[in-house]
Amino acid sequence: MPWTSEHTKWLVDTGERLKTADGKEVEVWEFRHEKNEAVLSAWAKHFRNHYCLDAEIDFLRGKRPRPDYLTNIKFPCKTSKLGPGIRAGDFGEILVSDYLQWLLGYWVPRVRWSSKVVRDESPKGSDVIGFRFHKNDGDASTKDVLFVFESKTKFSASKINRLQDAINDSAKDHIRIDESLNFIKQKLFEKKEIEHAQRIERFQSPVDMPYKETYGAAAIISDEYFDADELASADCQKIPKSAKSKEVFPHPNGDSLVLLVIKGPGMMDLVYELYRRAADEA
Numbered sequence: 001m002p003w004t005s006e007h008t009k010w011l012v013d014t015g016e017r018l019k020t021a022d023g024k025e026v027e028v029w030e031f032r033h034e035k036n037e038a039v040l041s042a043w044a045k046h047f048r049n050h051y052c053l054d055a056e057i058d059f060l061r062g063k064r065p066r067p068d069y070l071t072n073i074k075f076p077c078k079t080s081k082l083g084p085g086i087r088a089g090d091f092g093e094i095l096v097s098d099y100l101q102w103l104l105g106y107w108v109p110r111v112r113w114s115s116k117v118v119r120d121e122s123p124k125g126s127d128v129i130g131f132r133f134h135k136n137d138g139d140a141s142t143k144d145v146l147f148v149f150e151s152k153t154k155f156s157a158s159k160i161n162r163l164q165d166a167i168n169d170s171a172k173d174h175i176r177i178d179e180s181l182n183f184i185k186q187k188l189f190e191k192k193e194i195e196h197a198q199r200i201e202r203f204q205s206p207v208d209m210p211y212k213e214t215y216g217a218a219a220i221i222s223d224e225y226f227d228a229d230e231l232a233s234a235d236c237q238k239i240p241k242s243a244k245s246k247e248v249f250p251h252p253n254g255d256s257l258v259l260l261v262i263k264g265p266g267m268m269d270l271v272y273e274l275y276r277r278a279a280d281e282a
Contacts, residue, residue, distance in 0.1 A: 003049070005102040011030075026231060029260065029261065041277065047274055048282060071279045074119060091271045092151045101130065108131075129147070129148050138199060151219075152217075156222075166218055167235075181200055215251075215256055219260070226261075
């Protein structure tokens with residue numbers, strides 16, 4: 001399989017905790033990436049396969065060289081107006097997926113990024129969804145957990161509080177979860193991963209067999225744009241009803257909302273390098 005967790009050893013809990021304006025705790029982690037060729041190469045392969053499986057690329061690329069196909073068809077564009085921001089966003093979502101899977105022990109299907117029609121757009125639906133089964137045999141239990149994360153990045157100068165943005169988007173997740181679960185199930189079915197698709201079905205009937213729901217909002221921030229005071233000004237009790245509305249409401253799942261910040265040095269340079277390596281080493 002193309003997947004690896006080696007790069008997640010660079011994710012370190014600093015022990016630092018921030019408090020939001022409404023008193024919620026924010027975990028602060030660091031991504032202490034290094035110039036380790038073996039880990040970077042394995043990570044680039046892992047990253048690339050979110051967009052296009054190595055086992056399928058030779059059919060899909062036609063007569064194009066692999067790096068050309070990935071760089072100019074599958075990956076967000078490095079030089080377009082929207083591309084760099086989409087690259088950063090995809091990177092953040094995949095890193096949070098890895099955090100949820102490898103550090104917290106959830107199963108996180110990787111179907112979101114390969115399904116794009118337009119490469120310089122973010123996929124619709126919830127950003128990251130993880131599943132945890134209480135029983136080893138996968139049978140349903142009321143102790144099963146559905147974890148839904150929203151992810152935002154800040155790798156360039158901005159006065160926008162990206163943790164607040166993630167919180168605001170997370171407030172919509174309970175509305176769109178049915179569509180997001182159906183999307184994952186459908187994509188797994190199309191990949192002929194029938195057993196995995198059937199596992200999703202367990203979470204589509206919360207009335208018949210209840211389970212626990214946990215929601216998360218993550219901000220991934222480059223060190224040079226990390227501002228603890230700005231992050232601490234986030235408020236889970238004041239979600240705007242719309243982008244321009246002054247009306248606010250509390251996060252509907254505020255009691256189970258996990259707040260996470262991951263910071264690291266030179267994150268946008270790392271994003272560009274990871275995409276370059278993912279294409280060149282295909």
